[in-house]
Amino acid sequence: MAAAGNPGGLAVFVAQEKGFFAKNGVDVKVEIRNTGKELSTGLRAGDFDFAPAAFTNLPAALERGLNVRGIVGYVGAAFEKSTSDAVVALVASGASGINSVSDLKGKKVGVTFGSTGDVWLRQALKEAGLSINDIERVNTRPPGLVSVLDTGGVDAISAWEPFVYRATQKVKGAKIVKRGGDLVCFCAYLHGNPDRVYKDEAATQKFVDAMAEAAAYVRNPANKQEVAEIGTRFVNMTKEEVLAGLDFWVYDPRIGTNTSKA
Template sequence: MINRRNFHVLAAGFVLGSAGMAGRVQADNKTFRIAYQKGGGNLIFLKERGILERKLEPFGWSVKWTEFQAGPQLLEALNIGAADFGPVGEAPPIFAQAAGANIVYAGYEPASPKNEAIIVQKDSPIKSVTDLKGKRVALNKGSNVNYLLVRALDANGLSYGDIVPAYLPPSDARAAFERGSVDAWVIWDPYYAAAEISLGAKTVVDATGLAPNVAFYMASRPIAEGNSDVLKAVLAAIDEIDGWIKNNRKQYAIEMSAKTGLPAEVVERGINRANLGARPVTPEILEGQQKIADAFAKLKLIPKPVNVADAAWKVGQ
């Protein structure tokens, strides 16, 4: 969904120690604090339609919405007890867990591998992943596309050392890509769709068969383990709005275009490549996340290995 990959920056600097107490105090107040990012797709629609408020009313809970600039800030808010629940991509929770954050994997959206890809300029001589050897490749360090690049290189007999990574955030990477100062760009929607439509960029390979590209819903551990019924109702509300988006993708694109300023064509292409439907995490999904964590540890992108299962939601506790 639009901007589902915008939660990508390395999670660092977590303030530890007060999450449990703050989370329990907030739970007693029965205000569910949901974090979202500006332009955050399905949650924006959920907020406007009041679906979550209706789902939580039978439990006696109210809802407070708080906007965050990016995933690290959102996860830190969960960790210190300033928020209860929010969406991120695959990478930020791994960095957060490595930093000791007191958060759990509460839910996820299905894998959407077509929402991210390695792209090149329309007149580039690069035709395959093997052609990237010795080339300068732009990407956001530690993001989901970092894992896509690692997997794509490995699947084609290359190592990470065979390319020259240019670690740039999306806006800077787009400028470098347009100037031709990088040979390829590993990126996600809506930036991916925008480059295709406005620049004629070509796809070398998307993440199909290489990286899952799953979006996660993270929760503070005290809220998740002390209020399972409430968290299940939250996931049901998100799944309800996902169902509407799934059946009204063109209308969604029109409305999101008005909210974000992105061309409707860009939004629609991105949402058409997304798989939707919020659900609780499964052991299989966490196993996939563990592979990403192990890859990041091997590349020393995180300071120590992590056991993803330690951050699984223990439903009913």
């Protein structure tokens, strides 16, 4: 299976490290990908049986012919409400003069086109009476968001954790201008090809059970330090970055009415 290269994949990493997959009789190899496009492309190509797909980029993948079924929550609080975006934020450089979303007019903003951060940015602009035509969007892959802000290539970035925390720590004078606001749902569910999902429903259920156990483990405050350590072994993050993100990521495996609304 595949997981995203950020704290959103912690439930998967924990399921592997703590033996929840093995306990439920599931043999899993975890592969890391950096973007939603890479995840959906790999799923379509049959590179993995299951992979997360964010609500914001899944529709485009479906239009391109991706045939999948969602089986269990990966990240986000879509079961409880149709918006969940505290993990996303607008970070501005100290020299930008940006103190609010309204100040973005005429500015350069680094963002990964088509990502949830991009959708969130559009909604934040709309809320402030602006549109993407009022700014210059600079398409930037997630790993490059902090460096493009640091070098002055952009005035601000629309990013998610750990890049939000990393920017505030590494870019002189950087500050969070806006975080979340229930504008979108930064949510993803694990999906699989229907043939794989329904071929052995008992095996699929075991996989879902393992993910549910792992998500509960991640949510338990008593496990926070250990979970952060596990995260550093799977992706390029410091323990401090993982811990900072845990305050904003939501790990809920449930699927319900609000999931459809999201």
